Amino acid sequence: MSEYSPDVVRKLEEKANQMRQDIVVMVGAAQSGHPGGSLSAADIVAALYFNVMRYDVKNPKWADRDRFVLSKGHASPVLYAALAEAGFFPRAEIITFRNINSHLQGHPDMKKLAGVEFTTGSLGQGLSGAGGMAIAGKLDKKDYRVFCMIGDGESEEGQIWEAAMSAAHYKLDNLTAITDWNGLQIDGPNAEIMNVNPLPDKWRAFGWNVIEIDGHDFTQILDALSPESRVEGKPTMIIAKTVKGKGVSFMENACDWHGKAPSEEQVKTALAELCA
Amino acid sequence: MSEQLHDLEMRAVYARTLIELANENPNIICMEADLSKASGTNPAFLTAHPDRFINAGVAEADMICIAGGMAVEGKIPFCASFTPFATRRVYDQVTISVAYANTNVKIVGTAPGITAGPNGGTHMCFQDMAIMRAMPNMIVLSPCDTYELRECIKWMAAHEGPVYVQLSRMKQPAVFDESYRFNPDKAVKVREGKDVTLVTTGYMTQFAVKAANELAAEGITVDLLHYPSVKPFDTATLIESAKKTGKVVTVENQSIIGGLGGAVCETLSENHPTPVKRLGIPDKFGEVATEDYLFGKHGFGVEHIKKACR
Structure with a gap:
């Protein structure tokens, strides 16, 4: 395992914490949205946007940028929090989330917000789209990387496994996917609703380079996302064990917070915890 | 050659x-x-x-x-x-x-x-x-x-x-020639007539042309509109023709619900209400069959087109 300086890790912790605050504020303001799976993904998305990926906020369509596709599009608050923090749009606008005419649509819309790389929300489609971007990168002899986050519930979609096949078949080693493995979906635990396990074995069997990590440990996250963790000729799947609702005690591991907005009082409590 | x-x-x-x-x-x-x-x-x-x-x-x-x-x-x-x-x-x-x-x-x-x-x-x-x-x-x-x-x-x-x-994958008889240019906003008037407007698209156009030619021999002239683009849909040409003929027949290699016939009815009912007869597949599934069998069963072959136009 690599050593990362305390400064690197501290910076990412601060970014992720700010993003978690923004997620809570956003969903609270909208009184609608999906906080649980946004909070579980926050550390990984923070690592992508504030350490791993190359991009230019002043030139969002820069041809050589790395791309991130949030296939589990209902976790849009985590993407919007990262894009705001990175400077793609003013943070003050996060409170327009899910409002009429807002560029912060319920699910990410690439035609409405710079920095969104693919329109997602109908589960199972984003990983195929990311595969298409990776194929295009190979055809164009570009060295950009394509990252794609999927959900564990989303992995019940058959199309995920179509994309698993095609990405391996086309040897898309420029594609790194991450499964936000928080174990819960809207109706209950994966294991009770539709068992997706054993996830790591499945992805290995489909021909992917599989890395299992703690999705809240920045050393493990950075190691897994680093270019050195890739294997030539294979796409990489990072199976990240996470906690749904991570960082807000009353939301952690609670299925109800998949798609529920906190009250004004609960927003205050959550922010107090995050700022403590 | x-x-x-x-x-x-x-x-x-x-x-x-x-x-x-x-x-x-x-x-x-x-x-x-x-x-x-x-x-x-x-x-x-x-x-x-x-x-x-x-x-x-x-x-x-x-x-x-x-x-x-x-x-x-x-x-x-x-x-x-x-x-x-x-x-x-x-x-x-x-x-x-x-x-x-x-x-x-x-x-x-x-x-x-x-x-x-x-x-x-x-x-x-x-x-x-x-x-x-x-x-x-x-x-x-x-x-x-x-x-x-x-x-x-x-x-x-x-x-x-x-x-x-x-x-459609196989050989099709030529309706057009090398001079053809596509315009998505325009229907193609394949035959000019005054008695009835016949609206077609895609695979069925060849049969509509045949029907129109045979009707001409009977003294019935058909305004034959072929729509290579069903969306966008050229409403102006259809309305103008319907105003002239007062009678419209549609034929398509599709269900009569929601396709070309649907587009024609939507357009005319809002702009120039005109009697329309839709030919094609009624609200039915397909089956193993020859073309002639299905034309006969559902009534949208050349003879049926001619009958509807008379």
């Missing part, structure tokens, strides 16, 4: 046109889902541009969304499969990753309607025109012969945005 375009199968012209486009534009991509031999792109396109031939295997949903991702990167993917698998099987993928996202993806539905013949009801899709037409941002084309097909494919490559095209 050198080879003429209408001597070729429609699918051969599709492949040839796509190769010509790809020769000039490095962004043209041929996508297939294990039906490349049926679409005519294998071996033609595969041999000409192997690096830009992407076979998604029997995974149409993946194919459509891979195409969406490639289009975001500036590619122009043409995705082909049998009509049921290119449309209804992937309706949500096309809706979200192509139409809603407004990506530059082209979808080619092969063996439309009754041309699926011996494959029977599972493969005989009668509603692709209706469901694709109901999708915002989607353009819906159905060329009738090789000349029109070639122009449609070229236009699709040049047009920025989602397009669906029906492709």
Whole structure:
């Protein structure tokens, strides 16, 4: 395992914490949205946007940028929090989330917000789209990387496994996917609703380079996302064990917070915890 | 006499046109889902541009969304499969990753309607025109012969945005010639007449022409409007013709619900109410059958067209 300086890790912790605050504020303001799976993904998305990926906020369509596709599009608050923090749009606008005419649509819309790389929300489609971007990168002899986050519930979609096949078949080693493995979906635990396990074995069997990590440990996250963790000729799947609702005690591991907005009082409590 | 375009199968012209486009534009991509031999792109396109031939295997949903991702990167993917698998099987993928996202993806539905013949009801899709037409941002084309097909494919490559095209695979008699130019905003007046307006598209146009010619011998003149584009739909030409004839017949290789006949009725009822007789498949599924059998069973062959026009 690599050593990362305390400064690197501290910076990412601060970014992720700010993003978690923004997620809570956003969903609270909208009184609608999906906080649980946004909070579980926050550390990984923070690592992508504030350490791993190359991009230019002043030139969002820069041809050589790395791309991130949030296939589990209902976790849009985590993407919007990262894009705001990175400077793609003013943070003050996060409170327009899910409002009429807002560029912060319920699910990410690439035609409405710079920095969104693919329109997602109908589960199972984003990983195929990311595969298409990776194929295009190979055809164009570009060295950009394509990252794609999927959900564990989303992995019940058959199309995920179509994309698993095609990405391996086309040897898309420029594609790194991450499964936000928080174990819960809207109706209950994966294991009770539709068992997706054993996830790591499945992805290995489909021909992917599989890395299992703690999705809240920045050393493990950075190691897994680093270019050195890739294997030539294979796409990489990072199976990240996470906690749904991570960082807000009353939301952690609670299925109800998949798609529920906190009250004004609960927003205050959550922010107090995050700022403590 | 050198080879003429209408001597070729429609699918051969599709492949040839796509190769010509790809020769000039490095962004043209041929996508297939294990039906490349049926679409005519294998071996033609595969041999000409192997690096830009992407076979998604029997995974149409993946194919459509891979195409969406490639289009975001500036590619122009043409995705082909049998009509049921290119449309209804992937309706949500096309809706979200192509139409809603407004990506530059082209979808080619092969063996439309009754041309699926011996494959029977599972493969005989009668509603692709209706469901694709109901999708915002989607353009819906159905060329009738090789000349029109070639122009449609070229236009699709040049047009920025989602397009669906029906492709009957086999040889079709020529309705047009080398001089044909495609305009998505205009119906083509194939015959000029004053007694009845006959509206057709795609595969059925050849039969409508035959019916119109035979009716002329009876002294009935047909205003024959062929619509290579059902969306956008040229309302002006239809309304003008209906005002002249006062009687409209539609014929299509599709369900009479929601396709060409639907477009005609929507237009006339709002602009110039006119009696309309819709010919095509009633609210029924397909079955293993010959063309003549289905024409007879559902009443939309040449004789039925003539009868409806009288």
